[in-house]
Amino acid sequence: MATSTTRTKRGKGRDKAAPARPTQKDIALAAGVSQAAVSLVLNKAETPSVPPATRTRILEVAEGLGYRPNHPARMLRSARTMTFACVIPDITNPFYPGLVRGLQAVAAPAGYDVLIFDTDGRPEREARAIDWLLQGRADGVVATFFHLRAPQLAVLARKGIPLVRLESQHKPDGPLAIDSVYIDNAEAAAEMTRLLIARGHRRIAMIQAEFGPSQRRAQGYGAVMREAGLTPDFITDSAYSEESGARAMKRLLERKGERPTAVFGASDVLALGAMEAARSAGLSIPGDIAIAGFDDIPVAKLLGLTTVRQPEFDLGALAAETLVRRLQPGGLEPPGKSHELKFEIMKRSSV
Amino acid sequence: MATSTTRTKRGKGRDKAAPARPTQKDIALAAGVSQAAVSLVLNKAETPSVPPATRTRILEVAEGLGYRPNHPARMLRSARTMTFACVIPDITNPFYPGLVRGLQAVAAPAGYDVLIFDTDGRPEREARAIDWLLQGRADGVVATFFHLRAPQLAVLARKGIPLVRLESQHKPDGPLAIDSVYIDNAEAAAEMTRLLIARGHRRIAMIQAEFGPSQRRAQGYGAVMREAGLTPDFITDSAYSEESGARAMKRLLERKGERPTAVFGASDVLALGAMEAARSAGLSIPGDIAIAGFDDIPVAKLLGLTTVRQPEFDLGALAAETLVRRLQPGGLEPPGKSHELKFEIMKRSSV
DNA sequence: TTCGCTTAGTTATACGTATTATTAAAGCAA
DNA sequence: TTGCTTTAATAATACGTATAACTAAGCGAA
Numbered sequence: 234m235a236t237s238t239t240r241t242k243r244g245k246g247r248d249k250a251a252p253a254r255p256t257q258k259d260i261a262l263a264a265g266v267s268q269a270a271v272s273l274v275l276n277k278a279e280t281p282s283v284p285p286a287t288r289t290r291i292l293e294v295a296e297g298l299g300y301r302p303n304h305p306a307r308m309l310r311s312a313r314t315m316t317f318a319c320v321i322p323d324i325t326n327p328f329y330p331g332l333v334r335g336l337q338a339v340a341a342p343a344g345y346d347v348l349i350f351d352t353d354g355r356p357e358r359e360a361r362a363i364d365w366l367l368q369g370r371a372d373g374v375v376a377t378f379f380h381l382r383a384p385q386l387a388v389l390a391r392k393g394i395p396l397v398r399l400e401s402q403h404k405p406d407g408p409l410a411i412d413s414v415y416i417d418n419a420e421a422a423a424e425m426t427r428l429l430i431a432r433g434h435r436r437i438a439m440i441q442a443e444f445g446p447s448q449r450r451a452q453g454y455g456a457v458m459r460e461a462g463l464t465p466d467f468i469t470d471s472a473y474s475e476e477s478g479a480r481a482m483k484r485l486l487e488r489k490g491e492r493p494t495a496v497f498g499a500s501d502v503l504a505l506g507a508m509e510a511a512r513s514a515g516l517s518i519p520g521d522i523a524i525a526g527f528d529d530i531p532v533a534k535l536l537g538l539t540t541v542r543q544p545e546f547d548l549g550a551l552a553a554e555t556l557v558r559r560l561q562p563g564g565l566e567p568p569g570k571s572h573e574l575k576f577e578i579m580k581r582s583s584v
Numbered sequence: 585m586a587t588s589t590t591r592t593k594r595g596k597g598r599d600k601a602a603p604a605r606p607t608q609k610d611i612a613l614a615a616g617v618s619q620a621a622v623s624l625v626l627n628k629a630e631t632p633s634v635p636p637a638t639r640t641r642i643l644e645v646a647e648g649l650g651y652r653p654n655h656p657a658r659m660l661r662s663a664r665t666m667t668f669a670c671v672i673p674d675i676t677n678p679f680y681p682g683l684v685r686g687l688q689a690v691a692a693p694a695g696y697d698v699l700i701f702d703t704d705g706r707p708e709r710e711a712r713a714i715d716w717l718l719q720g721r722a723d724g725v726v727a728t729f730f731h732l733r734a735p736q737l738a739v740l741a742r743k744g745i746p747l748v749r750l751e752s753q754h755k756p757d758g759p760l761a762i763d764s765v766y767i768d769n770a771e772a773a774a775e776m777t778r779l780l781i782a783r784g785h786r787r788i789a790m791i792q793a794e795f796g797p798s799q800r801r802a803q804g805y806g807a808v809m810r811e812a813g814l815t816p817d818f819i820t821d822s823a824y825s826e827e828s829g830a831r832a833m834k835r836l837l838e839r840k841g842e843r844p845t846a847v848f849g850a851s852d853v854l855a856l857g858a859m860e861a862a863r864s865a866g867l868s869i870p871g872d873i874a875i876a877g878f879d880d881i882p883v884a885k886l887l888g889l890t891t892v893r894q895p896e897f898d899l900g901a902l903a904a905e906t907l908v909r910r911l912q913p914g915g916l917e918p919p920g921k922s923h924e925l926k927f928e929i930m931k932r933s934s935v
Numbered sequence: 936t937t938c939g940c941t942t943a944g945t946t947a948t949a950c951g952t953a954t955t956a957t958t959a960a961a962g963c964a965a
Numbered sequence: 966t967t968g969c970t971t972t973a974a975t976a977a978t979a980c981g982t983a984t985a986a987c988t989a990a991g992c993g994a995a
Contacts, residue, residue, distance in 0.1 A: 254720065266944075266945090268945095269947095281943095282942075283943070284942080299718075301715065303660075304721045305720060309654075309949095311982080327678060346721075368655040369656060391603065505886055531826075532883040536883075608952070617974075620954080620977095623952065623953055627953075654951050656952095660979095660982090661951075
């Protein structure tokens with residue numbers, strides 16, 4: 234008797250007895266054709282060189298074996314991952330899930346998946362994201378960077394990975410495939426500040442974060458304040474979190490001198506933290522202190538927060554469309570364009 | 585003059601003038617060694633067969649060319665994607681971002697990325713997720729399925745892809761690598777119902793969703809109600825969304841007969857929708873009607889919603905740990921285990 | 936008959952990496 | 966000198982797919 238050690242193929246010893254997924258080779262073997270024939274039938278709707286009979290036989294065998302194309306192999310061969318990366322500070326900030334859905338809404342029908350990379354708004358994590366993207370994990374990127382600037386990002390475009398930045402202002406066209414989508418953050422903040430002034434507020438403070446879109450928003454606020462002959466009053470905390478917002482508000486309330494009558498949070502999450510701190514200090518909103526935010530995250534409506542609406546879903550969808558078009562053969566060419574969407578002031582009960 | 589058409593290598597014509605990313609071959613060429621030597625130096629800390637001088641030369645050249653390993657190629661060669669998939673109904677439901685962060689917190693240090701797949705709680709999308717996973721896009725999965733049951737999921741484990749389900753109750757150990765993490769949803773809902781009864785409520789309605797964890801929660805509620813001699817009052821809407829919650833509450837308020845004095849939403853998002861509908865009907869909370877939820881999403885605290893706290897971050901982290909351990913060579917073996925975490929009743933102002 | 940065309944495929948190669956097997960050269964002992 | 970060991974590598978192969986290039990058989994037309 235021959236010692237026919239029928240080893241299960243590809244038994245790397247790594248996966249214990251996991252039956253390998255069938256490949257085109259397996260189908261070819263079972264259908265009595267070559268691997269190339271299988272690939273042709275599986276990928277092309279019309280195959281002049283494969284007669285219908287063979288075609289159906291191959292398809293039946295594939296179906297029978299439960300064949301699924303091997304994604305890594307496809308990626309390698311075609312140099313396309315069919316994946317978009319979404320690089321954002323923090324998925325738990327309610328602004329971003331909406332953005333992601335917008336992205337997915339356009340990406341999925343075009344055959345792209347979406348990978349999330351959280352940077353926590355930290356420079357070293359942003360750098361890691363770039364490194365990670367250079368490994369060819371995604372065909373395109375939608376990203377918010379707080380720290381990296383154009384020179385550091387250019388490497389992506391140079392390697393053929395289009396990038397759409399979520400920006401806070403218009404960017405001039407550049408020679409690379411770096412696009413941006415934005416609402417005019419400075420103007421939006423200016424308009425909100427005008428609203429506060431129109432409501433009779435004179436002492437208006439702004440709670441800022443150290444990095445990110447807060448900067449442009451602060452500019453808009455500062456300009457309008459000075460125009461109106463008022464003194465801008467900035468209070469800065471580190472991050473876009475409720476804790477930061479609450480901390481900033483607390484510091485505001487502990488200051489000597491007259492309390493501001495209105496507080497403008499550079500983001501809704503900051504504003505929510507501020508609201509909480511104000512409430513637990515026994516202040517009523519808007520009676521004792523008015524509060525405004527920025528983003529219009531879903532809860533803003535529930536809490537009656539007056540804020541600036543950013544169309545996050547549309548921003549995501551537009552970003553994805555841009556990527557899809559750039560990746561189409563013969564698609565969009567440089568220069569990178571800056572695309573503006575409209576904001577809206579949502580007047581609610583907190584002001 | 586020779587017509588030396590120095591074509592840029594790998595010019596597929598697809599990417600317009602994008603300089604190709606350098607490969608190990610390029611490094612080898614530049615360093616005057618073989619590709620194999622490059623691979624060895626780049627991957628092993630100790631290389632007995634490569635002397636220090638050559639080693640540093642290779643590393644320098646790699647650094648100089650800005651080499652980044654090609655992820656797809658690695659995946660193909662090693663049959664590992666270093667990616668976890670997170671299959672959830674909807675990333676905009678604030679319960680999930682926290683889960684994702686928990687996942688990432690454990691996955692990232694272990695070298696795994698996290699890919700998000702939204703199913704919208706629809707059966708066909710769940711089926712697509714399975715198909716998609718069978719293409720070898722992820723090494724492991726953390727998932728919430730509303731529709732698919734064990735038999736449909738078994739294929740994953742059989743192909744060597746471990747799965748951790750986010751469950752609503754204990755699951756018996758099975759022969760496959762399918763684990764679960766859960767809090768005891770029925771008991772949690774029971775406890776919440778007891779709280780409502782203790783506060784003097786007798787007519788307590790529950791707003792349910794058609795599928796998902798709502799079922800087990802309803803069981804806990806129903807059992808306690810009947811035990812207390814009260815009649816369970818279910819009102820069902822389709823999804824876990826504010827719209828569904830608001831719609832259900834509206835239907836409740838339009839009913840003939842006595843209005844319930846308390847409403848238990850099967851999830852916080854449902855409860856929030858119900859709160860809004862109640863408020864716009866002119867009812868005060870909890871004066872006219874008490875409202876409770878389930879999940880303890882971040883806003884619940886801000887809105888004073890009494891709810892059941894699920895440790896979403898910990899659930900995600902635990903799920904990831906389980907996957908990491910199963911994927912370690914010589915790691916966890918079947919059977920799949922069910923792991924319980926503790927819930928907590930968060931008493932706030934809405935009850 | 937010979938040429939050319941169609942049919943039905945097949946063979947060969949490449950994508951970039953990891954790893955196993957192999958080897959050429961040098962050094963040293965018997 | 967022969968044989969053996971060590972050093973420093975290289976060559977070959979495989980992972981699964983897509984595709985360009987090729988071919989063998991059969992048939993009709995010139």
